[in-house]
Amino acid sequence: MDLSRQHAALRPQLQSLYDHLLESGQFILGPLVAEFEQKLAKFCNCNYAVGISSGTDALLMAMIALGIGDGDEVITTPFTFFATAGCIARLGAKPVFVDIHPTTFNIDADGIESAITEKTKAIIPVHLFGQPSDMTSIMAIARRHGLRVIEDAAQAMGAKHHSQNAGTFGDIGCLSFYPTKILAAIGDAGACLTNDANLQKKMLDLRVHGSGGRETFNQIGGNFRLDTIQAAILTFKISFLNGWIEQRRALADRYNQKLQCPALGLPIEPAHSYHSYNQYTIHVFGQMRDKLQHHLSVHEIGNRVYYPKPLHHQPCFKHLGYQPGQFPVAEQAAREVLSLPMYPELNETEQDQIIGVVQEFFALD
Numbered sequence: 199m200d201l202s203r204q205h206a207a208l209r210p211q212l213q214s215l216y217d218h219l220l221e222s223g224q225f226i227l228g229p230l231v232a233e234f235e236q237k238l239a240k241f242c243n244c245n246y247a248v249g250i251s252s253g254t255d256a257l258l259m260a261m262i263a264l265g266i267g268d269g270d271e272v273i274t275t276p277f278t279f280f281a282t283a284g285c286i287a288r289l290g291a292k293p294v295f296v297d298i299h300p301t302t303f304n305i306d307a308d309g310i311e312s313a314i315t316e317k318t319k320a321i322i323p324v325h326l327f328g329q330p331s332d333m334t335s336i337m338a339i340a341r342r343h344g345l346r347v348i349e350d351a352a353q354a355m356g357a358k359h360h361s362q363n364a365g366t367f368g369d370i371g372c373l374s375f376y377p378t379k380i381l382a383a384i385g386d387a388g389a390c391l392t393n394d395a396n397l398q399k400k401m402l403d404l405r406v407h408g409s410g411g412r413e414t415f416n417q418i419g420g421n422f423r424l425d426t427i428q429a430a431i432l433t434f435k436i437s438f439l440n441g442w443i444e445q446r447r448a449l450a451d452r453y454n455q456k457l458q459c460p461a462l463g464l465p466i467e468p469a470h471s472y473h474s475y476n477q478y479t480i481h482v483f484g485q486m487r488d489k490l491q492h493h494l495s496v497h498e499i500g501n502r503v504y505y506p507k508p509l510h511h512q513p514c515f516k517h518l519g520y521q522p523g524q525f526p527v528a529e530q531a532a533r534e535v536l537s538l539p540m541y542p543e544l545n546e547t548e549q550d551q552i553i554g555v556v557q558e559f560f561a562l563d
């Protein structure tokens with residue numbers, strides 16, 4: 199991924215945002231953060247957005263806002279970035295994993311109900327790689343059992359399920375603007391989305407230690423504030439976002455057309471789903487993933503394995519007692535997945551070179 203291309207194109211405007219900010223002397227929160235929050239809520243078609251210091255802090259703060267803590271169980275997927283489960287454990291709650299669906303890589307809604315106990319407080323679906331989870335089923339389960347839902351939409355800004363934005367179905371949706379995400383800050387940044395006015399107020403307090411910046415602390419929050427410069431840059435960039443997502447989708451279409459072969463499992467977009475392709479991630483069957491990865495690296499083509507080790511195999515979660523083989527679909531995905539270059543500024547000539555190198559590996563034409 200080459201983020202400098204995006205910034206080269208926008209450089210004069212980004213430079214002038216910087217100049218204004220240096221003159222203003224306001225570097226934390228303030229009117230530019232409020233403006234970003236309004237733009238973001240409008241883009242996602244929800245009532246409120248609260249700017250946060252990172253996607254990880256957004257997850258942590260969302261759980262604090264919903265009162266998740268000691269002894270609670272929270273259901274999530276073992277095939278995600280560490281922060282999803284890390285935040286659950288940091289609050290003294292227990293991550294309870296449910297296996298994933300083989301083609302979407304997201305939590306298999308059919309496995310959720312059998313994981314619910316009287317201690318279960320919430321479900322955290324992750325919209326992995328930009329593919330929305332099955333929120334219709336997940337929200338129905340949550341309502342039936344009186345559970346909270348926090349969506350980890352860190353990779354899914356702009357993705358939609360039945361025309362509704364990822365991150366706006368549950369109580370709170372969490373976004374990340376880490377530089378490799380769909381909407382990229384120039385440092386760490388994140389946000390929480392909600393339709394609930396009380397939760398919005400609570401989160402505005404929690405991000406400033408639980409006081410909202412006043413001297414009375416009604417809750418225990420933290421420093422979860424968004425930097426003003428990040429808000430200013432994100433406000434400017436958000437107007438380009440729909441176009442950038444369309445470019446990602448066009449690149450995904452080209453990969454899909456040109457990489458069809460029995461050795462590969464290509465991303466599938468269910469009829470009700472609008473995938474935002476933060477990553478273009480394929481299955482490589484027949485134990486060929488590591489060889490293909492090596493072949494790409496030799497030809498200097500960027501590639502990554504998200505994620506080589508499912509979370510129930512991580513040493514820090516050993517005490518949870520999960521065994522190898524317990525989540526076979528996630529474990530198979532960890533052995534088979536490979537993400538190919540995907541960012542809006544990737545041009546077709548470059549993409550054709552990438553495709554050519556993959557085709558050469560499988561001796562396709």
Ligand SMILES: *Cc1c(COP(=O)(O)O)cnc(C)c1O
Nearest residue numbers: 252253254279281352353374376
């Ligand atoms: C990136 C990411 C996060 C964390 O976001 P940061 O902004 O890096 O803290 C959480 N969950 C998922 C699925 C992510 O991809």
